[in-house]
Every structure is written in C-alpha cells, then in structure tokens.
Amino acid sequence: MIQNFDCQKILKTALKNGGDFAEIYAEESEPTQIISEDKKIEKIVQGVDRGVGIRVIHNHQTAYGYTNEISEKALLALAGKISEAVQAKTFGRPIKLKSTSSGLSLPVEIPPWKTELEKKVGFVTEAARIGWEAGGPVKQVKVVYGDNRKNLWIANSLGALTEEERSYTLFFVHITAATNGLIQTGYYPVGGYLGLELLEKETPEKVAREAVRQAFLALKAKQSPAGRMPVVLSSEAGGTMVHEAIGHGLEADLASEKLSVYHGKKGQKIATPQITIWDDATLPTRRGSFLFDDEGTPSEKTVLVDKGILKNYMYDHLMGMKDGVPSTGNGRRESYRFKPICRMTNTIIAPGTDDPASILRSTPKGLFVKKMGGGQVNTVNGDFVFEVNEGYLIENGRIGEPVRGAMLTGNGPEVLRTIDRVGSDLGFGIGTCGKDGQGVPVGDAQPTLRIPELTVGGCQEK
Numbered sequence: 001m002i003q004n005f006d007c008q009k010i011l012k013t014a015l016k017n018g019g020d021f022a023e024i025y026a027e028e029s030e031p032t033q034i035i036s037e038d039k040k041i042e043k044i045v046q047g048v049d050r051g052v053g054i055r056v057i058h059n060h061q062t063a064y065g066y067t068n069e070i071s072e073k074a075l076l077a078l079a080g081k082i083s084e085a086v087q088a089k090t091f092g093r094p095i096k097l098k099s100t101s102s103g104l105s106l107p108v109e110i111p112p113w114k115t116e117l118e119k120k121v122g123f124v125t126e127a128a129r130i131g132w133e134a135g136g137p138v139k140q141v142k143v144v145y146g147d148n149r150k151n152l153w154i155a156n157s158l159g160a161l162t163e164e165e166r167s168y169t170l171f172f173v174h175i176t177a178a179t180n181g182l183i184q185t186g187y188y189p190v191g192g193y194l195g196l197e198l199l200e201k202e203t204p205e206k207v208a209r210e211a212v213r214q215a216f217l218a219l220k221a222k223q224s225p226a227g228r229m230p231v232v233l234s235s236e237a238g239g240t241m242v243h244e245a246i247g248h249g250l251e252a253d254l255a256s257e258k259l260s261v262y263h264g265k266k267g268q269k270i271a272t273p274q275i276t277i278w279d280d281a282t283l284p285t286r287r288g289s290f291l292f293d294d295e296g297t298p299s300e301k302t303v304l305v306d307k308g309i310l311k312n313y314m315y316d317h318l319m320g321m322k323d324g325v326p327s328t329g330n331g332r333r334e335s336y337r338f339k340p341i342c343r344m345t346n347t348i349i350a351p352g353t354d355d356p357a358s359i360l361r362s363t364p365k366g367l368f369v370k371k372m373g374g375g376q377v378n379t380v381n382g383d384f385v386f387e388v389n390e391g392y393l394i395e396n397g398r399i400g401e402p403v404r405g406a407m408l409t410g411n412g413p414e415v416l417r418t419i420d421r422v423g424s425d426l427g428f429g430i431g432t433c434g435k436d437g438q439g440v441p442v443g444d445a446q447p448t449l450r451i452p453e454l455t456v457g458g459c460q461e462k
Contacts (some may be wrong), residue, residue: 005022005072005075010072020058020321024055025340029049036144051336053339054075055339056082062318063082102292111149117422123171126208127143141208152165166192170190172189223405224404226458237428238441239429249262256323262413272308277305281293293327293330330344346444348426351423352424363394384410384412407457407458410455420448424447
C-alpha cells in the first residue's frame with residue numbers, strides 16, 4: 001500500500017521538528033463475520049478497511065495520528081501535523097530503509113479469502129442445527145464464524161522496512177440451556193493464525209457438540225463447595241491463569257510504571273523452581289503468532305521466568321527505549337487507529353516432568369478444573385478472581401461429581417510460589433485480550449498444575 005511512496009521523505013517530515021524515532025504503519029484488512037441466532041443467520045459482514053498511522057517518539061512521549069486517505073500527499077500532510085507536536089529539533093540522522101525478511105514461516109493451508117461465502121455460511125448453519133437438535137433444555141444457540149486477512153507494511157527511522165500477510169480464523173458456539181428454573185451455558189471456541197483447515201480438524205459438529213455437552217453437564221452439576229482446598233488445573237483448562245494472574249504483570253509498561261507486583265524484581269525468585277514461563281509469537285497456527293510485531297520487530301520466544309527466576313519483561317520499542325533494552329517483539333495494536341503498546345502473544349507455562357495422572361492420584365480431595373472461564377486481576381498487587389466453566393470434585397484421587405458456580409480467588413505471586421506439581425502435558429487456549437481500549441488475538445497454554453491450597457467460592461442458589 002505504501003511500497004511506491006517516498007517513505008524516507010515522509011519519515012523525515014515527521015521528524016523535521018526533532019524526535020528520537022518515527023514510524024509509518026500501513027494496514028489493509030479484509031474481515032468476514034457470520035453470526036447465527038434464533039435459528040437463522042442474523043448477520044453477515046464483509047469489507048475492506050485501509051489506513052495508515054504515523055508516530056513520533058521524543059523523550060519517551062508519543063505523538064500519533066492516522067488517516068484513511070492513502071496518498072503520498074496525505075501522508076506528508078499527516079507527518080507534518082505530527083511533527084508539530086515535537087519542538088526538540090534534535091533529529092539529524094540520515095534514514096536508509098532496508099527491507100527486513102523473517103526466517104520464520106507461518107503457512108496457511110486453505111486461505112479463507114479464496115473460499116466462497118456460501119461455504120462459510122454452511123459451517124455456521126451446520127453448527128446451529130446440531131445445537132438446536134440437542135433437545136429440550138436448549139433455549140438459545142449462537143454461532144459465530146470470523147476470518148480476517150491483514151496485510152501490513154511498516155517503515156521506521158531506524159531503517160526497518162517490513163511486510164507481512166496474516167490470516168486469523170475464529171469459530172465458536174455458545175449454548176444457553178435451562179431446566180427447572182436453572183440456566184446454564186456452554187461455550188467452545190477454536191481459532192488461530194491459520195485458514196479453513198481449522199474446521200477440518202475442529203469440525204462445526206464437534207464444536208457444537210462440545211458446547212452442548214458443557215451446558216448440559218452444568219445443568220446436572222451440584223453447587224460447588226466453598227473454602228480453602230487443593231486445586232488441580234487441567235492442561236485442558238487453557239492458560240487463563242498464566243495470562244491474567246501472571247502475564248499482564250510482566251508487560252513492561254505496567255512493570256516499569258510500578259503498576260505491577262513484579263516491578264523491580266528482575267533477577268529475583270518469584271516462583272517455585274518448577275515454573276518456567278515463555279511468551280512465544282513464533283508458533284505455527286497459534287492465535288497470538290506473527291512474523292513481525294506491529295512495530296516491525298521480528299517475532300521471538302522470550303523467556304520471562306526461568307526455573308522460578310524472573311528473567312525479562314515483554315517490551316515494545318517505546319518501553320525498550322525507556323529501559324535501555326531491545327524490544328522483545330511485543331509491540332501490538334488492534335489496528336492502524338491505535339498506537340502500539342506492550343502486549344502478550346502466546347504466553348505459556350512450560351511443561352514439567354510430572355505425570356498428569358499421578359498429580360490427580362496424589363490429591364485425595366479438592367477441585368479439578370477442566371475448563372477455565374473469564375477473570376480479572378489487579379496487576380498492582382496480583383490479586384485475581386477466575387470463573388470455572390467446568391469443574392469436578394476430587395474424591396480419593398479421582399475425578400468425582402461435576403460442580404457448577406466455582407470461583408477461584410487468590411494472588412498470582414503466591415500461587416507461583418506454591419505450585420508443587422507441574423505436568424508433562426501442555427494444552428492451549430485462545431482469546432482476544434483487552435487493554436487500553438484495544439483488543440488483540442492471543443494464545444495461552446499450561447500443563448496440568450496443582451495448587452496445594454486456594455480459595456474456592458461457590459455461587460449462592462436463587
């Protein structure tokens with residue numbers, strides 16, 4: 001989109017009143033969304049969105065603007081406006097742009113943009129049919145299909161020039177079921193950096209039946225007990241724990257601004273030696289993956305915690321400038337309408353050496369969490385609250401009765417220090433992470449974990 005423009009001239013215009021860094025971010029996206037509710041297709045949205053953002057950083061402050069008018073004249077005018085916010089008159093270095101390539105490959109087998117809309121609608125109607133055919137307790141079935149093809153071009157005053165095409169596909173089914181005045185839900189999402197090969201393995205029928213199973217199981221489950229007890233988190237639970245209770249606190253903007261419980265703890269022990277945590281945007285098919293971040297930095301695997309020792313935070317370019325370290329490829333933005341900020345990609349608690357089955361057998365009683373729900377965390381002190389979408393009592397080292405309404409309440413640093421068993425398995429989850437009004441696709445993962453004691457709260461029956 002900006003390949004034929006004089007990007008050097010635009011960058012120099014942005015820096016004509018000074019500054020430490022300038023960047024052009026150009027984006028073209030082609031999203032498709034199909035939604036089914038009330039036994040019919042409610043919405044089909046397709047389109048193309050194009051825009052360019054220009055950023056100047058000076059003294060760790062950011063001036064940012066964007067436009068939908070894609071012409072060299074318009075970008076020079078925008079660059080001039082951005083430069084007016086800077087009066088340093090200190091930038092005099094020459095700008096020599098050099099194309100950067102990635103040694104990484106993130107292949108897409110079945111490009112969604114080459115597939116007819118009718119086939120995508122068929123995926124949605126098939127899943128909706130399976131949901132409604134599950135029977136009497138089903139009161140609502142919502143099916144959502146989405147794909148987005150993004151083309152990005154980034155040029156900056158350090159000389160980097162990058163280009164990338166991304167493909168994200170998402171599919172989920174949400175079931176609402178009710179009986180005897182009790183209402184419960186089931187939700188099953190699949191997605192990642194891939195194409196329609198997603199729905200060859202995770203077929204619409206499979207996704208719908210899993211959502212139905214969760215809803216029906218919750219209807220027959222008894223109320224969760226409350227109190228302090230051992231909790232075993234299955235690898236199938238996804239990585240909500242690592243993302244919320246740990247990950248956000250390791251984003252450099254929060255850590256450096258003293259808005260994280262992990263501020264100033266680099267090099268210190270923050271977890272049991274069994275815990276190693278990575279953030280890795282290089283993984284094929286995962287929802288948080290890419291070749292370059294949204295600042296043009298090549299993606300990488302960043303070790304955050306190594307055998308309990310805090311090794312690093314997740315940096316974008318701005319926070320790297322502030323702390324005098326390189327970016328870790330964690331500069332991300334929702335679109336050209338936003339400036340980039342520190343964000344997670346695929347955040348993972350590394351597998352350990354314990355047999356997952358033995359972790360359960362060695363736990364006489366407690367709560368087994370198979371599927372986590374949503375949650376929130378106070379990054380300043382690390383306190384968190386999480387919902388349990390699918391949980392079971394542990395009875396004599398075995399999975400017992402299903403329970404509903406369980407909530408996990410605790411403190412991230414305390415949990416990291418007390419986890420005593422780490423399984424050799426690994427299970428992934430997906431999500432869209434919100435921060436500062438922006439949402440970006442992310443992945444997370446963890447092995448089976450045991451927390452010897454955690455507060456479990458059960459909701460009151462009405």
